Amino acid sequence: MRIARIEIDGGTRVGVVDGERVQPLAVGTTVEEVLAATPAERADLVGKAAEGGPRPLSEVRLLAPVRPGTLRDYITFEEHLEGSLKLLGRTAPPQEWYEQPVFYFSNTNAVIGPDEPVAVPPGCERLDFELELAAVVGKPGKDLTPEQAADHIAGYTLFNDWSARDLMAPVIPVGLGPVKGKDFANTLGPWVVTSDELAPHRRDDRLALEMHAEVNGVPLPGGGDTSANMAWSFEEIVAYASRGAELRTGDVLAAGTCGAGCLLEHWAHLGDEAPPPLRPGDVVTLVVEHIGSVSNRVVAGVEPVAIPKARVGQVRRPRPWSSATRG
Template identity: 45%
Template sequence: MKFITFTKKDGTVSAGWINSRNMAVDMNEASNGTLPDNILAFIENHEQYMEYIGKNKGLIETGNGSYPLNEVSLKAPLPNPKSVRDFYAFEQHVKTARENRGLEMIPEWYEIPVFYFTNHLAIRGPEDEIRRPQNCEWMDYELEIACVIGKEGRNIKAEDAEQHIFGFFIMNDWSARDLQRQEMKVGLGPAKGKDFATSIGPYLVTRDELESLKAGKGYDLEMVAKVNGKELSRGNVNELYFSFGEMIERASSGTTLYPGEVIGSGTVGTGCILELGTNVHRWLEPGDEVELEITGLGVLKNKIIED
């Protein structure tokens, strides 16, 4: 299923899914209040709610509460995640980005998947405008896939991690590279360089939808990024060096993961200007439109504006 959060013509924000008739279903309205009015609450009790949907889906999708997609505006499918951990799991991206800075690959990268926490209160959705931070002239996009935790767990083993994944969406880990570069010289970061926005969406696609596309340590899903209609980046989720299971094992080591937390993959190879080099494309500027697409997960498009 493709879960969504959307705004209706009257300005009310609703949550639900896209049905077989390509309509947006307001799950709270369609179920007469049995299903919650937001995606986070749904994920927290999704086993119970999915059972209800399975028994009543025909009635829910043919009754009140369905709206043509062209009459609603999609928002970030999970606008209020409990946290966002972003990993560094694609080898090509890491190697090339380090080479561009005159650095060799470090052996520790191959030993453990590493991550940082980004700002879970700065979530943006499809078509949202992204403000370029003040004093930033090196703004960048990052083409990523992310999963959402659906089941609580601690010290989760990689081989058991799938049962803890609710679904996946596209993620754009926007970056202020000049702020990031300055901060990381101190030995911390890249927090401030990533503090201003993270785009997700347009849908939260449940894990079962991708089951038949498993390949390598990921899935056979093409990943493409365009700026102002021009393709700059292309990769595949199957190029992951660390699987989502390995990322979840690392994230949950000594820590409890809760439903509604987000785990990002990090940037796919070629998936940002930092890696490509400014000889391929200049840093992003106000007026630029960035479009990320992943097979089965839709298209996530945002325009940059001045702060």
């Protein structure tokens, strides 16, 4: 089943997509209750909540399929990590990366859907995209095993983790994350494809879906990647996320950028900016096998508001460890 949020007849509804048509569900039906249902319950719910006949997809506007309470973005593709670290002068991933699936929390207020414009963030000159696959939580849970986590994944969607590379670089050494380099836009869409529909496309314990990105209709050089190359499975990253923390319906967990799934890796390996950073007018399209595609156009942004540098040299209070308190 393909579960979407749609704008139709002046309101927002849940819809079930079948080919080029979408079946709107009754007003008041939420995407969360559809996601949280078992496959059998979901089919029954959709059957009872269907309202009117199917509509052509061209007559509705697709929205981000979920409005997640939390959005975790992992880095599970070793090839992408190697390319990212190369620009920092490192030849190999740190050993710590291999010990556990690391992630950062992204900005849920910046979630957008298919065909929505992405404004160049203030002060950015090196705008990039990131091709990712993401799991969407159906049933809430905490302290799950990977085996249990499988029953808590409702389905999967595409995720574009837009990145302002030049805004990230100065703050990464502080150790608190990419800050404004990742704060401005996160695309989810075009819909959530339920786990049962994708079950035939698994290789061992991984989804094996071909992925590629296009800029202005042209595939990124070097080809794409497969989700089978994830260092951890979605079940494993969901279990890790639930360690000591409750996952709730609609939460999103992205696998991180696949190999060759962004401009940054090309810059790192080729030593130049070909392909060039994104500019207003560019259209980025992410494509994942058996799920679909999602596109956004880059538009001009605004100039940054000036913020002063840190105030330093303030009077400090005596501390047990300060030389002023010692005899």
